[in-house]
Amino acid sequence: MSGLSPDTPRPTGVVVHAKSRVLELQYAGGEHYRVPFELLRIYSPSAEVRGHGPGQETLQTGKRDVTIVSIEGVGNYALQPTFSDGHSTGIYSWDLLYELATRQDALWREYLDKLAAAGVDRDTPMNAPGAPQGHCH
Template sequence: MSGLTPDTPVPTGVVVHAVSRVLELQYADGASYRVPFELLRVYSPSAEVRGHGPGQETLQTGKRDVTITSLEGVGNYALQPTFSDGHSTGLYSWDLLYDLAVRQDELWAEYIAKLAAAGVDRDAPMAAPAAAHGHRH
């Protein structure tokens, strides 16, 4: 279920760098990756971001300054961060974290390309989902 294989590298250390806004993942082989919070946030595995099928992803914007306010381990297979914008439903499995870490340049480029294709600014505030909670404030 968790998508773990014996080949999935599990970090030996995870450090939240609040000031530089990166999540540092340290591995047993000495490798260390610094993954920006913004990248983690825009590639959140949650349904809220991913949607429920291809093409249903919600493009995330305005996350440049997002921080991780808390980080919890889920079993031995994932991390569940709470972000400063209130987002906390993403379960980041070790394989996803490793993928984000090693492919971050490629993923950044993909994100920037998606923004350009959608004609939206990276720092644009997210539109609130219409009537998501049944009533408007």
């Protein structure tokens, strides 16, 4: 999901829609996508979410109402948002953003399947009893 491909489209515009909680990505040729902040947050490329190796991912819950409080460019290859829950370590490369934008339906299904398998609800707070716990220390 990460890494940089020279073929990956680079957004020509990025709009943070605070009220509807979506990040709009505009591309040359008129293509545009609206990616919910929640999807961005639960698929953060950070070690805090992804872990440091296979099987170390931390299932994210309670992120339905998360917002982006600020967003910064990282070089010419990525964006780094700061979310309202304090998470700010995910660096979203153009190819990751494009994948999140174009594969939203499949990614939502995958996420909901993981929640069901873990026996937790999408809105369970991260630190609640029975909620998935992180592996990073």
